[in-house]
Amino acid sequence: MxxxxxxxxxxxxxxxxxxxxxxxxxxxxxxxxxxxxxxTRKLLFVNNPEQLYTQDLGDSNHGNKIILTATATPGGWRNYFEHMNRSGYTLGYGIQLYNPNAFAVTVAVHGSGWVTNAYGGAPWRQLFNAYSQAGTSYTVPAYGVLWVMRKDASIPNGNFFSGVVDFTVSGGSVQVHNYAYRSFAAINGTAQYMGYVRRISPYNNHNESLVYKGTSPxxxxxxxxxxxxxxxxxxxxxxxxxxxxxxxxxxxxxxxxxxxxxxxxxxxxxxxxxxxxxxxxxxxxxxxxxxxxxxxxxxxxxxxxxxxxxxxxxxxxxxxxxxxxxxxxxxxxxxxxxxxxxxxxxxxxxxxxxxxxxxxxxxxxxxxxxxxxxxxxxxxxxxxxxxxxxxxxxxxxxx
Incomplete structure (x- = not known):
C-alpha cells in the first residue's frame, strides 16, 4: 500500500x-x-461473531439474524465493526437505525470509513480526513428506519472487512442494528438479535467467545x-x-x-x-x-x-x-x-x-x-x- x-x-x-x-x-x-x-461520543463495538456464516445473515431466507442490537440515546455515537466473510457468498453489510417512538427523531451523520481487506487503518483515515462536524441531517419518522451505512454485495467470500460511522441522535432514542446480508431485499424486519455468539468456528476452530460486541461510554x-x-x-x-x-x-x-x-x-x-x-x-x-x-x-x-x-x-x-x-x-x-x-x-x-x-x-x-x-x-x-x-x-x- x-x-x-x-x-x-x-x-x-x-x-x-x-x-x-x-x-x-x-x-x-x-x-x-x-x-x-x-x-464526545459513545462507542458501539461489533466484533462478535468475527467469522460470519450463512446462519448469521439478516436475510429472512438465511439466518434472519441481527449481529448487534443496541439502544442509542440522544447524543454522539460511533459504530465500529470488524468481521470476516465465511458464508460462501459475496455479502453486504449495513447499519440500520430504527425509531421506536411515536414521533420523529433527527440523526446527523458526520462521516464513515470502510474497507474489504485486512488493512484496518483505512476506515479511520477515511472517517477523520472527510469529517463533517455539522454532519448531514436526516429526519427519521415515527417507526421509521435510516441506514447510516449500507454496502450491498461488496464483501468477497474469505475477506476480512471493517468500517466505522459517526452519527448524532437528537429528539429521542433509536435502536441500532448491525446486519450482514446476501440480499438487501431479503431483510424484512423480522430478524432477531443473535446474542453473544460463543461457538467454535468449523473453519479454523476459532472460538467466538474471544471476540466481543456491545457499548462503551x-x-x-x-x-x-x-x-x-x-x-x-x-x-x-x-x-x-x-x-x-x-x-x-x-x-x-x-x-x-x-x-x-x-x-x-x-x-x-x-x-x-x-x-x-x-x-x-x-x-x-x-x-x-x-x-x-x-x-x-x-x-x-x-x-x-x-x-x-x-x-x-x-x-x-x-x-x-x-x-x-x-x-x-x-x-x-x-x-x-x-x-x-x-x-x-x-x-x-x-x-x-x-x-x-x-x-x-x-x-x-x-x-x-x-x-x-x-x-x-x-x-x-x-x-x-x-x-x-x-x-x-x-x-x-x-x-
Whole structure:
C-alpha cells in the first residue's frame, strides 16, 4: 500500500516483559503517564461473531439474524465493526437505525470509513480526513428506519472487512442494528438479535467467545501533561513512570512501574506491566459487562481485548536545557503479531499504516531548540482490526 508521510520503521526482536525493558535515558524529569477515558461520543463495538456464516445473515431466507442490537440515546455515537466473510457468498453489510417512538427523531451523520481487506487503518483515515462536524441531517419518522451505512454485495467470500460511522441522535432514542446480508431485499424486519455468539468456528476452530460486541461510554484514551525536560546527556527512549495495577489485589499499588515506555491496548491479565487505565469495558446486550479487570467473557476468562476503535491521544511539553536542537519522536512498537493503525500526521491529516510483528515505528516528530522553554507536542493513533493489542509506546530523542 502507498502511504503519505510514512512513519520511520526499525526492526527489533521480541520484547521481554520485565521492568528493565530497555535502557532508559535519565532525563532531568521523569513524567508520570496517566490515562483518562473520554471522547464526545459513545462507542458501539461489533466484533462478535468475527467469522460470519450463512446462519448469521439478516436475510429472512438465511439466518434472519441481527449481529448487534443496541439502544442509542440522544447524543454522539460511533459504530465500529470488524468481521470476516465465511458464508460462501459475496455479502453486504449495513447499519440500520430504527425509531421506536411515536414521533420523529433527527440523526446527523458526520462521516464513515470502510474497507474489504485486512488493512484496518483505512476506515479511520477515511472517517477523520472527510469529517463533517455539522454532519448531514436526516429526519427519521415515527417507526421509521435510516441506514447510516449500507454496502450491498461488496464483501468477497474469505475477506476480512471493517468500517466505522459517526452519527448524532437528537429528539429521542433509536435502536441500532448491525446486519450482514446476501440480499438487501431479503431483510424484512423480522430478524432477531443473535446474542453473544460463543461457538467454535468449523473453519479454523476459532472460538467466538474471544471476540466481543456491545457499548462503551468512551471512544478516547487521553494522556495529558506528559512533560519531559532533558539535557545534552539524554538520548534514546526517555524514562516514564506509571501506577502499577495489581490484578490479584484488584487495584493500583503504591509502587510505580518505571521504564523506557509504557504498554497500552492490553489488560493486566495479559501483560502485568500494562498501564491499564486506558482500557474500556464493553456492555454486551444479553450478556453483561465484559471487563479487562475481571473474568467476564464467555470462557469465564479475562477478555482478549485490545481497545480496538479507541482513539489514543498523548500530549505534553518538551523542554531542551541543552546546547543544541534535539529531534524527538513519538514511537510505537507492535506486539509479536500484525498491527494495523491510523495516526494523525503533523499536517493534521490521518494516515494508515500496517506494522509487521515487533516492528518499531516513529509516527510523530518534534524539533526542540535549546531555549529552555517548553515546546508542546501531541500525537494520536487508533488501533484497527484485525490486529493484536499489547502496544508499546515511547518518547525518544534521536540525535
Amino acid at each position: 502507498l502511504f503519505d508521510l510514512p512513519p520511520t520503521r526499525t526492526w527489533v526482536a521480541a520484547l521481554l516483559l520485565c521492568l528493565t525493558l530497555a535502557p532508559a535515558a535519565r532525563a532531568a524529569t521523569i513524567p508520570e503517564v496517566r490515562y483518562t477515558l473520554g471522547g 468512551y471512544t478516547e484514551a487521553i494522556a495529558t501533561q506528559v512533560n519531559f525536560t532533558f539535557t545534552d546527556s539524554d538520548r534514546d527512549e526517555l524514562a516514564v513512570s506509571h501506577p502499577n495495577y495489581d490484578l490479584s489485589a484488584g487495584g493500583y499499588t503504591p509502587s510505580y512501574v518505571r521504564q523506557s515506555g509504557w504498554y497500552t491496548n492490553i489488560g493486566p491479565a495479559m501483560n502485568s506491566y500494562a498501564i491499564t487505565q486506558d482500557m474500556i469495558s464493553i456492555d454486551t446486550p444479553g450478556w453483561g459487562v465484559i471487563s479487562p479487570l475481571t473474568r467476564s467473557d464467555g470462557l469465564n476468562a479475562y477478555p482478549n481485548f485490545g481497545n480496538w476503535g479507541v482513539v489514543y491521544k498523548l500530549s505534553g511539553t518538551l523542554t531542551n536545557k541543552g546546547t543544541y536542537t534535539r529531534n524527538v519522536s513519538i514511537n510505537l512498537r507492535a506486539s509479536p503479531d500484525y498491527v494495523v493503525i491510523a495516526y494523525k500526521g503533523s499536517d493534521g491529516k490521518w494516515y494508515e499504516y500496517n506494522l509487521q510483528p515487533n516492528e518499531y515505528i516513529q509516527y510523530a516528530w518534534v524539533s526542540v531548540p535549546p531555549t529552555g522553554q517548553p515546546v508542546p507536542y501531541e500525537a494520536s493513533f487508533v488501533l484497527g482490526g484485525p490486529a493484536s493489542g499489547n502496544l508499546f509506546q515511547a518518547v525518544a530523542i534521536n540525535n
